Amino acid sequence: DSGVTQTPKHLITATGQRVTLRCSPRSGDLSVYWYQQSLDQGLQFLIQYYNGEERAKGNILERFSAQQFPDLHSELNLSSLELGDSALYFCASSSSLSADTQYFGPGTRLTVL
Amino acid sequence: GQNIDQPTEMTATEGAIVQINCTYQTSGFNGLFWYQQHAGEAPTFLSYNVLDGLEEKGRFSSFLSRSKGYSYLLLKELQMKDSASYLCAVPQNRDDKIIFGKGTRLHILP
Secondary structure, three states: OOOOEEEOOEEEEOOOOOEEEEEEOOOOOOEEEEEEEOOOOOOEEEEEEEOOEEEEEOOOOOOEEEEEOOOOOEEEEEOOOOHHHOEEEEEEEEOOOOOOOOEEOOOEEEEEO | OOEEEOOOEEEEEOOOOEEEEEEEEOOOOOOEEEEEEOOOOOOEEEEEEOOOEEEEEOOEEEEEEOOOOEEEEEEOOOOHHHOEEEEEEEEOOOOOOEEEOOOEEEEEEO
């Protein structure tokens, strides 16, 4: 158990819909990262937050957004969903802003029908 | 820019040794990570190399050559549970994101 929690574990929805994925980092970790992993694809970095502020952006679509709240939990919002958005979405946390070991949550499996 | 290359798949026999290579190109270097990921599960941290040389941790060792942009993960005394994907990852710079390679899927045969 990494100490990072993600909810829900599974999510099935239809095209055009909007969903919210939630992540709680390990106790004391200030950095939260979001990744997308499609079937047979590597981890694609989406976005990083540190202590409530956006720090780095990867290949995140404009239909996707995220935020980190004062209690350090984070949410990833996916809107106008498309079939291609079906993937595993991982959240990871680390204790510092700089390059550091990341601890991954169990992931949310999103299926868009 | 950033580019990480790893073999897509490898096969080895239980009890044997396997070496998984990773080459990278990065504008600035701040260490290299190896993660293990079983199918459908979260990646778990294996090692972090920031200096050249070999670091050993039980059955797993990781090597880094910064001048060659090269790393490898060495797995000894392979067990069936080592069947997984192994991800090489490089931070883009000190305060930025970590880029993951596509991973090497390792199959262990009995």
